[in-house]
Amino acid sequence: MLLCDIGNHNVDFYHDGKVWTISCEEFKDYSASENIYFISVNDSITKGLNDNARFINLESYFYLDTIYQGLGIDRISACAAVKDGIIVDAGSAITVDIMANSLHLGGFILPGISAYEKCFSGISDKLRFKLNMSVDFEALPQKTTDALSYGVVKPILMILQDTCKDKKIYFTGGDGKFFSKYFDNSIFDRTLIFRGMKKIVEENFS
Numbered sequence: 687m688l689l690c691d692i693g694n695h696n697v698d699f700y701h702d703g704k705v706w707t708i709s710c711e712e713f714k715d716y717s718a719s720e721n722i723y724f725i726s727v728n729d730s731i732t733k734g735l736n737d738n739a740r741f742i743n744l745e746s747y748f749y750l751d752t753i754y755q756g757l758g759i760d761r762i763s764a765c766a767a768v769k770d771g772i773i774v775d776a777g778s779a780i781t782v783d784i785m786a787n788s789l790h791l792g793g794f795i796l797p798g799i800s801a802y803e804k805c806f807s808g809i810s811d812k813l814r815f816k817l818n819m820s821v822d823f824e825a826l827p828q829k830t831t832d833a834l835s836y837g838v839v840k841p842i843l844m845i846l847q848d849t850c851k852d853k854k855i856y857f858t859g860g861d862g863k864f865f866s867k868y869f870d871n872s873i874f875d876r877t878l879i880f881r882g883m884k885k886i887v888e889e890n891f892s
Contacts, residue, residue: 689883690741691760692726695778700880723887725759725879747886752790757783764858765790766882772850773878777859780842782849796845799861802838819864843868 689700697713699706708716710731718740725744726732735741745759748766758781764773765783773783773793778800783793797805799817806813813834821827821835823843843865846855850869857866858878866874875881 687884687887688720688722689880689887690722690724691763691879691883692724692728692731693760693777694728697731698879700877700883703877705876705880723883723891725763725883727758727760742891744883744886747890748882750790751788752792754790754792757790757793760879761793763879763882763886764856766885767878768856771854771856773856773858774846774862774865775859775879776857776861776865780859780861782846784849784853796842799838802834806834 687701691698691700692710692713694710696707696709697716699708710728713731718738721740721742723742723744724735726735732743735743748759748762750757750762750765761773761775761781761783764775765785768785769788770786773781773785775781776798778798780796780798781793782796784791799819803815803817806815813830815831815834817838818831818835819839821832821839823836823840827833827836846865846869850871852871855866855869855872856878857863857872857874858876862876863874866872
């Protein structure tokens, strides 16, 4: 089973437990030799796949019990894999969704680490730094790199701690592993979105 998660910048593939990534630009030249089950938040790429019989869009097969309006299919797929707990997808944006007995209670969105870096560099060239993800949160920063990092990462951790409390947290996404180490009741699952997709494929195409 070959699964494909198409984002705004990258395309992730999954096959037999292995995950790999290519850019959206590289994907334009991708040729499928077998059926690919996919989800997509990239309208431009999705439109180009509509007439390709090899690509099967799973979006219409998902159902999530929620009153949230405009929930992205990537978030829906991750939620489909979790009955109870909090899902944190830390990528270009950080999305947080709360599940209770298969009911989606709601969620919120924060900028991702890379978005903050772009924001700071847009303010001033003197703030053009790669954030220090190992900054000490127990002491006030004494240099600009650490000051930026402290100002970004600590508030993210605090809002997650306030939201998650004693609930189980499922981290995924490029920065998910980093954030997961700050929570005892967490697991990092790189394949969380694909687990939701796999469930849909098995229910509808077996």
